[in-house]
Amino acid sequence: MxxxxxxxxxxxxxxxxxxxxxxxxxxxxxxxxxxxxxxxxxxxxxxxxxxxxxxxxxxxxxxxxNQEGSFIGYLPQQSQIDRKFPITVQDIVLSGLMSAGKGLSRYTSKDKKQAFDLLGQMGIGHLAKRTAGELSGGQLQRVFICRALISSPxxxxxxxxxxxxxxxxxxxxxxxxxxxxxxxxxxxxxxxxxxxxxxxxxxxxxxxxxxxxxxxxxxxxxxxxxxxxxxxxxxxxxxxxxxxxxxxxxxxxxxxxxxxxxxxxxx
Ligand SMILES: Nc1ncnc2c1ncn2[C@@H]1O[C@H](COP(=O)(O)OP(=O)(O)OP(=O)(O)O)[C@@H](O)[C@H]1O
Ligand SMILES: [Mg+2]
The missing domain is CATH 3.40.50.300 (P-loop containing nucleotide triphosphate hydrolases)
Structure with missing residues (x-):
């Protein structure tokens, strides 16, 4: 260990x-x-x-x-999250890669597929193109769990x-x-x-x-x-x-x- x-x-x-x-x-x-x-x-x-x-x-x-890969993935407590993200669900998930050193413009198709796969695992693949404001509280919570997971911390x-x-x-x-x-x-x-x-x-x-x-x-x-x-x-x-x-x-x-x-x- x-x-x-x-x-x-x-x-x-x-x-x-x-x-x-x-x-x-x-x-x-x-x-x-x-x-x-x-x-x-x-x-x-x-x-x-x-x-x-x-x-x-x-x-x-x-x-x-040890510097290799992402160290911590984090889901903040809901009360601390600004719900008015003007970006899509898929981009919220991808933003979890920023801590691993990737900027918004540098997501690969592999990253995008991974975001989509994670959303699918969380049962909300069909919501990938919506914006945060169009989601229910529980759906948005699942999106943020995907965001915490995407960098494989x-x-x-x-x-x-x-x-x-x-x-x-x-x-x-x-x-x-x-x-x-x-x-x-x-x-x-x-x-x-x-x-x-x-x-x-x-x-x-x-x-x-x-x-x-x-x-x-x-x-x-x-x-x-x-x-x-x-x-x-x-x-x-x-x-x-x-x-x-x-x-x-x-x-x-x-x-x-x-x-x-x-x-x-x-x-
Ligand atoms: N930024 C802050 N400035 C001042 N006091 C704070 C701040 N954040 C938290 N506190 C205080 O610190 C204490 C612990 O807060 P914390 O958020 O760690 O509790 P918690 O165990 O996560 O509670 P909850 O179950 O309600 O989420 C509380 O009394 C809170 O008022
Ligand atoms: Mg707390």
Whole structure:
């Protein structure tokens, strides 16, 4: 397993205060991490740190980018997206190649085919020539997922990709992501703990502090201590993974921190 991103004891925030404290997290090349936590807990801030959009106040962030190909593909949280793009769906997807060094005029027919194929995989190939303003919220969300994917990044970061999308596509999307995970690491932010715990490999709870669960199982107790209005969904006949116990002996300190975030400050 190769390291892609390594945060060590990172504290970060904005002019109005600290948002994340003492966060350590390493992302490896085949990770599939579900990032959960309450509104305002600091999830999007964590992503901005990883992207280098904001700098830590203390601690370090290392990016192990070997320069070959695209490093990070990113789907911003919907509230942060300007929906009035005057360009076509296909061009929005292709714009995801800009971070990989291509300008608007330099897309090849291969790039265009790839954009079209991705849109097809997301079930919206027929919308390729429309403009963003002519799409529904869920359709546009799928377009932006294609945009994040087109450069075949080493790390795909999706900030609440299930916003606006219907249940059926949500499941299809997670299954597609599992396929993409053969080739890239994925971090996915979601409030839908029940569903993502079924698809991801590990879970990071972010609520000022980051608590990393090295499995996709979180106990009911932990969720209660987390004091977070999380939506729990059962998966038909599949046992409810969220309610199982798991061994925390190797990250006991953080466990404590999850249940009583305030206590941590006095340690
Ligand atoms: N640009 C900014 N300037 C000042 N404060 C900010 C800024 N962005 C976020 N914050 C504050 O930082 C805190 C964490 O915000 P963040 O967006 O990281 O939360 P989040 O976990 O992504 O929440 P949500 O689930 O609502 O998306 C919030 O209290 C928010 O008000
Ligand atoms: Mg957010």
């Amino acid at each position: 190769n390291e892609l991103i390594k945060l060590d004891n990172v504290t970060a925030g904005y002019d109005n205060g600290i948002v994340l404290r003492d966060v350590s997290l390493t992302v490896y090349d085949r990770d599939f991490i579900g990032v959960i936590g309450p509104n305002g807990g600091g999830k999007t801030t964590l992503i901005k740190l990883i992207l280098g959009l904001i700098k830590p106040l203390s601690g370090t962030i290392q990016r192990f980018d 080493k790390l795909l970061i999706l900030d609440e990709p299930n916003t606006f999308v219907d249940n059926r596509f949500e499941h299809e999307m997670y299954e597609l992501l599992q396929q993409f995970n053969q080739k890239m690491a994925i971090m996915i932010i979601s409030h839908d703990v029940g569903t993502i715990s079924y698809f991801v490999k590990t879970i990071a709870c972010v609520n000022t502090y980051l608590h990393y669960h090295p499995s996709n199982i979180i106990t009911e107790e932990q969720l209660a201590g987390y004091n977070c209005p999380l939506q729990i969904i059962t998966h038909g006949d599949v046992p409810h993974t969220v309610l199982q116990k798991h061994d925390h002996s190797h990250d006991h300190d953080h466990d404590h921190n999850l249940t009583h975030p305030e206590d941590h400050k006095h340690e």
